Amino acid sequence: MTASYLKNHIWTRFFSASWFSTGTGERNKHGRLYQFRPHFYWLPLLGLYTGGRINELCQLYIGDIKQSESGIYYLDFNLDTPDKTDIDGQDSIKSNKTDKTLKTVNSKRITPLHSHLIKLGFPAYIKSLSDAGHKRLFPELKRDAIKGYGKPAGSWFNERFLGKQLHIPLDGKRTFHSFRHNFITALNEQGVPSDIIAQLAGHSRGATETTGRYRKDAEAERLLTYIELLNYELPLIKPLIISDGLDAISDALRRKTQPL
Secondary structure: OOOOOOOHHHHHHHOOOHHHHHOOOOOOOOOOOOOOOHHHHHHHHHHHHHOOOHHHHHOOEHHHEEEOOOOOEEEEEOOOOOOOOOOOOOOOEEOOOOOOEEOOHHHOEEEEOOHHHHHOOHHHHHHHHHHOOOOEOOOOOOOEOOOEOHHHHHHHHHHHHHHHHOOOOOOOOOOOHHHHHHHHHHHHHOOOOHHHHHHHHOOOOOOOOOOOHHHHHHHHHHHHHHHOOOOOOOOOOOOOOHHHHHHHHHHHHHHOOOOO
16 A cells, blocks of 8 residues: 655644654653654654655665765765665665665665755764764664664554554554655655656666765755755754754663664
8 A cells, every 4th residue: 555645734743743842852750761762853854855765764874974075965875884674675686795785776876965954953963973983873773684774663653653642543554655755746746857756766776886976976966956845844843952862872772672
């Protein structure tokens, strides 16, 4: 069953969660952020503004978030590390060097970061992760041997967040994949050429493993114009409090209960 286009009242429900309106989670009586993880905040926003599949986003490394010489930030979806896998489609490919897979060869691509993500502090958060010694974008996620890093995040979003917290029927019409559907629909509505949409969505050949850094930088600059056309009607979202995000990661790793 395909994901439905999300109407404005659904956006309001999604992005009215407390961590969006406050930029943090609630601490327990011991001061721990046991019921909050940074991916609660960043994954829906990244899904909405990049069209990334959940496992593609969950398995990103800090080094996969790059900045061009002209200052443009972009995600580099690639096969460069040994633990990436794909559960988003059956037509996956695998690198002969690693066990990373993406849905198709076209899924190796770059996607510029929308200015809203920049304003919310995503680059600053990435720097703080790196400064803290982390290697992955979401170090709090535990990798499933078969379904990758996306499994715990998908269970949280589709079952606990949508189902239990927002009481949205778990009928397959609204899932994390709905963000990707909306991304494509919104670009269509803005009149973006179909070949550009296909490239941004990973439906046609984009950047590859052999694409040089300078070419990727140039591609990011070219594609940013189209990404900036995205204009969603969202509730007010506050920047993530970075120190709290790092505390939440530490609490998750301390308890070894990453699947929240």
